[in-house]
Amino acid sequence: MIVRHALLALLSEGPTYGLRLRQEFESRTGEVWPLNGGQVYTTLQRLERDGLVVSEDPEREGPQKTFSLTPAGSEELLAWLRCPPEVLSPPRDEFVIKVLVALRVPGVDLQELLQVHRRHLVELMQRYTRLKGEASEQDLGLGLVVDAQLFRLEGIVRWLDAAGARLAQATPAPLAPAAADPRGSDPAPVDRASPEGRTMDLRGTGRTASEVHP
Numbered sequence: 001m002i003v004r005h006a007l008l009a010l011l012s013e014g015p016t017y018g019l020r021l022r023q024e025f026e027s028r029t030g031e032v033w034p035l036n037g038g039q040v041y042t043t044l045q046r047l048e049r050d051g052l053v054v055s056e057d058p059e060r061e062g063p064q065k066t067f068s069l070t071p072a073g074s075e076e077l078l079a080w081l082r083c084p085p086e087v088l089s090p091p092r093d094e095f096v097i098k099v100l101v102a103l104r105v106p107g108v109d110l111q112e113l114l115q116v117h118r119r120h121l122v123e124l125m126q127r128y129t130r131l132k133g134e135a136s137e138q139d140l141g142l143g144l145v146v147d148a149q150l151f152r153l154e155g156i157v158r159w160l161d162a163a164g165a166r167l168a169q170a171t172p173a174p175l176a177p178a179a180a181d182p183r184g185s186d187p188a189p190v191d192r193a194s195p196e197g198r199t200m201d202l203r204g205t206g207r208t209a210s211e212v213h214p
Contacts, residue, residue, distance in 0.1 A: 003035065004043055008069060008077040011053060015068035018044055028141050032149075052076055095156055099163055114164045118157055125153045 003025075010016070010024050022040045026033065044067055047053040052073035056066045069077075095117060102108045132146045 003039060004047065005077060005080045007040070007043055007047065008052060008073050008080075011067060011069040012074065012077060015056065015066050017064050017066045019064070021067075029145060032142075032145055047073065093156075095160070110167050111164055114160050114167075118160045121153050121157050121160070125150060125157075128153070 006025055006028075007021055010021050010028075016024075018040050019037070021044075022035050022037055025035050025040075044053060048055060048067070050072075052070055053067045054070055056068065098117075099110070099114070102110055102113055128146050128150050132143065132150075135142050135146070137143075
């Protein structure tokens with residue numbers, strides 16, 4: 001759907017042909033989303049079928065075939081721009097799925113797995129930061145794309161950190177060994193109701209139970 005409406009947006013500036021549309025799409029999006037030529041022509045055919053664009057020479061085929069926006073196409077474009085994207089359902093994020101699956105895989109060190117992904121994302125952020133520093137201030141499209149990517153990657157890194165903290169909290173810490181009694185092992189418990197219990201020496205008193213409670 002993004003390519004479909006992006007082509008409508010480009011055609012809102014005036015009639016043009018398929019090859020030019022592909023070049024403009026890549027240029028406007030900072031050249032980080034290469035577009036297949038076949039996808040452009042297939043999308044244009046569907047837009048023409050739906051009455052959203054019209055070709056100036058219906059009999060002509062090829063990369064020089066010119067298209068223009070129809071009033072219906074203009075309405076479709078404005079409606080798409082005003083409609084917020086669907087964000088209620090969580091996206092099918094590969095990072096999240098990997099961690100969820102790894103929870104049940106025997107022998108996987110989850111904390112080490114999180115750090116592997118974190119290091120990769122930090123390297124990507126460094127590359128985008130360098131790209132942003134090298135880009136011209138006049139290249140508004142590239143700047144916006146790089147900012148969006150940096151914020152997205154930062155969000156994933158923060159999620160990995162939160163996941164690591166949650167996993168550490170959920171994993172029970174190993175129990176410390178019990179401290180040894182300096183007086184040696186405690187004797188086996190004695191039934192105080194038995195004769196032995198009634199005459200047992202009370203710790204630290206030197207007296208027997210029978211002496212305390214005759």
